[in-house]
Amino acid sequence: MSNCAIVGVNWGDEGKGRMVDLLTSDYDVVVRYQGGGNAGHTVVNDQGKFALHLLPSGIFRKDVVNILGNGVALDCESLWAEMADVITKGVSITPENLKISDRASLLLPWHRDLDALEEQRLADKKYGSTKQGIAPFYSDKFQKKTVMAGELLYPAKLWEHLAGILEWKNLTLEKVYGAKPYTMDDLRAWVADFGEKIKPFICDTGAFLRQAQDQGKRILFEAQLGSLRDLDYGIYPYTTSSNAIAAYAPVGSGLPTAKLDKVVGVVKAYSSCVGEGPFTCEWFGEEAEKLRQAGNEYGAKTGRPRRVGPIDIVATRYGAACQGVTDIALTKLDVLSYLDQIPVCARYELNGALTDDFPFPALLPDAKPVVEYLEGWQCDISGVRTWEDLPEAARKYVEYVEKAIGCLITYVSVGPERDAIILR
Ligand code: GDP
Numbered sequence: 255m256s257n258c259a260i261v262g263v264n265w266g267d268e269g270k271g272r273m274v275d276l277l278t279s280d281y282d283v284v285v286r287y288q289g290g291g292n293a294g295h296t297v298v299n300d301q302g303k304f305a306l307h308l309l310p311s312g313i314f315r316k317d318v319v320n321i322l323g324n325g326v327a328l329d330c331e332s333l334w335a336e337m338a339d340v341i342t343k344g345v346s347i348t349p350e351n352l353k354i355s356d357r358a359s360l361l362l363p364w365h366r367d368l369d370a371l372e373e374q375r376l377a378d379k380k381y382g383s384t385k386q387g388i389a390p391f392y393s394d395k396f397q398k399k400t401v402m403a404g405e406l407l408y409p410a411k412l413w414e415h416l417a418g419i420l421e422w423k424n425l426t427l428e429k430v431y432g433a434k435p436y437t438m439d440d441l442r443a444w445v446a447d448f449g450e451k452i453k454p455f456i457c458d459t460g461a462f463l464r465q466a467q468d469q470g471k472r473i474l475f476e477a478q479l480g481s482l483r484d485l486d487y488g489i490y491p492y493t494t495s496s497n498a499i500a501a502y503a504p505v506g507s508g509l510p511t512a513k514l515d516k517v518v519g520v521v522k523a524y525s526s527c528v529g530e531g532p533f534t535c536e537w538f539g540e541e542a543e544k545l546r547q548a549g550n551e552y553g554a555k556t557g558r559p560r561r562v563g564p565i566d567i568v569a570t571r572y573g574a575a576c577q578g579v580t581d582i583a584l585t586k587l588d589v590l591s592y593l594d595q596i597p598v599c600a601r602y603e604l605n606g607a608l609t610d611d612f613p614f615p616a617l618l619p620d621a622k623p624v625v626e627y628l629e630g631w632q633c634d635i636s637g638v639r640t641w642e643d644l645p646e647a648a649r650k651y652v653e654y655v656e657k658a659i660g661c662l663i664t665y666v667s668v669g670p671e672r673d674a675i676i677l678r
Pocket residue numbers: 262266267268269270271272293294295296297298479554585586587588589667668669670
């Protein structure tokens with residue numbers, strides 16, 4: 255299999271980084287195809303523990319070429335901070351193993367400001383943005399009001415282009431939000447600092463990928479967030495501002511003709527959700543706190559406690575369908591070991607009727623969870639490495655989820671470490 259995408263099936267934080275880190279040994283190239291530095295993958299391997307935000311998770315493997323595709327929100331500031339952190343821990347990052355698409359658009363300094371200003375204006379109606387500037391960035395990209403990374407290589411053209419955008423952007427900053435305008439000097443200082451730092455990594459990654467494909471290289475496409483946060487297919491407007499689903503991988507990577515041979519959908523053995531929006535299976539109080547602590551459910555970027563609940567079969571089945579998954583990786587099964595009964599949100603009740611179908615976003619707040627219980631196993635499974643060695647109740651839980659979603663669970667993860675995996 256030459257092309258594979260690893261994607262989230264739920265609300266994000268399913269453990270995609272962990273799966274990419276594991277599977278990169280079979281691939282030559284890893285490409286991040288969407289999103290920015292607003293979410294985080296946590297990777298634990300023999301080099302340490304890392305919180306990645308923009309860097310592809312293949313960065314830890316020798317001989318893997320990592321690409322930030324044209325679909326990402328290229329935040330030079332946070333990318334550089336992340337690179338510096340990873341390099342300090344002994345990982346080598348060079349233009350040989352990290353390539354940034356010249357067609358990736360730049361997240362500019364005002365995008366972060368605008369994100370914060372808009373959340374402030376919305377007050378209690380806010381969307382729960384991480385204030386990394388992602389929504390203002392993508393709106394500007396689609397309005398053609400930002401610059402591409404490759405323009406950093408052509409300063410005369412860059413400055414002419416930026417001057418026009420600056421004039422337009424200051425209208426919004428000053429007249430809509432009453433905020434301080436930016437000057438060309440601000441921009442020059444920003445480019446001289448962060449733009450210069452990432453310049454050596456910028457190249458025509460589309461040409462690189464086409465060549466890699468012609469040479470039969472194996473390419474792994476890495477997503478951020480999950481199906482339910484996809485701009486078009488998620489719980490709009492509580493989505494992210496880009497397409498997280500596998501179908502976008504060819505477009506956002508720089509290889510628009512790529513065919514995906516395999517789509518690994520990462521599903522968490524329970525549910526977690528960061529930020530605002532309807533979350534039907536949500537738990538509150540002590541029962542939520544126990545699960546949050548067992549699963550260490552605090553944001554990798556923000557440290558915010560994540561909302562948690564049992565696995566949501568309705569949302570997961572829909573999420574898997576949006577991704578066209580060929581395989582499922584079920585992660586964090588070990589976290590459920592403390593429960594004597596394992597709760598499952600098996601279906602929803604919507605306006606007095608039971609349903610297996612994921613509702614239209616506007617109706618989602620009216621949905622109520624219908625919970626069933628499976629037997630727990632109540633023993634530590636984090637050291638188990640084979641299917642046969644899993645307690646019967648744990649196998650039954652995996653088989654229940656598999657049948658309910660209608661897709662093979664090929665990988666069962668029982669710990670954050672690279673080898674804490676059961677292959678079926
Ligand atoms: P991602 O954005 O989808 O990569 O997910 P996150 O990194 O935000 O969240 C996954 C978290 O769970 C990370 O801290 C991982 O180290 C951890 N993790 C992943 N798989 C497992 C697992 O099977 N068991 C346990 N206990 N932790 C896991």
